[in-house]
Amino acid sequence: MWFESPQRRLASWRTFRQGLDVNDLSDTCHDVCKWWGFAPMSNISLDPYDIQTWPSVWEMLHRGNYCKFSTAIGMAYTLFYIDEKIENRIIRVYDEANSDIYMTALIDGRWLLNYNLTEVADWSSVKDSLQVQESFLCKDVVAATKHNLSV
Numbered sequence: 001m002w003f004e005s006p007q008r009r010l011a012s013w014r015t016f017r018q019g020l021d022v023n024d025l026s027d028t029c030h031d032v033c034k035w036w037g038f039a040p041m042s043n044i045s046l047d048p049y050d051i052q053t054w055p056s057v058w059e060m061l062h063r064g065n066y067c068k069f070s071t072a073i074g075m076a077y078t079l080f081y082i083d084e085k086i087e088n089r090i091i092r093v094y095d096e097a098n099s100d101i102y103m104t105a106l107i108d109g110r111w112l113l114n115y116n117l118t119e120v121a122d123w124s125s126v127k128d129s130l131q132v133q134e135s136f137l138c139k140d141v142v143a144a145t146k147h148n149l150s151v
Contacts, residue, residue, distance in 0.1 A: 002040050006062040013061055013078070022083045029079070029111040029120050036075050037118035039066040046070050048092055048103060051136070056145045057081070072103035072114035076138040079107055088138035094131040101133070 001012040016035055020028050045065040047053045055063065057077035060070055069092075076090045089106040098116070105113040106123060115121035 002038060002064070006064065009061045009064065010058060013057070017078060017082055020082055022086065025086070025108055026111065028082070029107050029113055032075050032078050033113045033118060033120045036066075036071045036078070036114075039071055039074070040064075041071075041117075042067050044069065046073075048101070049134075051141065051144055054141065054145055056142075059145075068100075068102040068114070068117055070103075071117070072105050073141070075113045076105035076107075077142065079105070080138045080142060084139060089135050090138055090141055091135045092133045094133055095129065096131065097129050104130075105138070106135075 001009060004012070020031060022028055042065055045060075045063075045067040046055065046069055048069040054073060055070075057074060060066070060074055060077075066074070073090055076088055079086055079088050087108045091104050091106055092101065093104055094101050095116075102114065102117070104115060107113060110123055112121045112123045112126060115126060
């Protein structure tokens with residue numbers, strides 16, 4: 001799917017979302033993380049410090065360029081477009097154990113997606129090893145990418 005045409009990637013993402021069930025949010029988070037975990041990674045596909053440069057999910061899938069920052073945003077977008085009422089934050093963290101900075105998606109205050117790139121972690125068990133550098137509500141990021149507003 002990831003190496004198909006932009007139209008096919010977008011159609012695959014739509015089909016994937018339609019098959020998810022938010023009644024079991026834990027399983028849904030694992031499915032989303034696994035699906036985005038197959039995205040081919042590049043060095044850096046967006047500026048993690050400048051939300052104005054962040055693409056919408058449609059732009060991201062159309063371009064086909066993903067990194068440890070954009071995949072977390074894609075995960076958060078996926079859950080947002082399944083159900084906007086799900087508590088959904090995009091967080092840039094510094095991971096002390098791995099001396100790395102990356103984006104994560106914190107879902108329902110419990111599940112951290114994109115932890116170590118492809119893992120779903122229990123937030124309560126990993127939060128002490130991560131320094132939150134910046135945090136955004138996904139709905140605010142979606143609004144900003146639609147209208148090029150600052151958050």
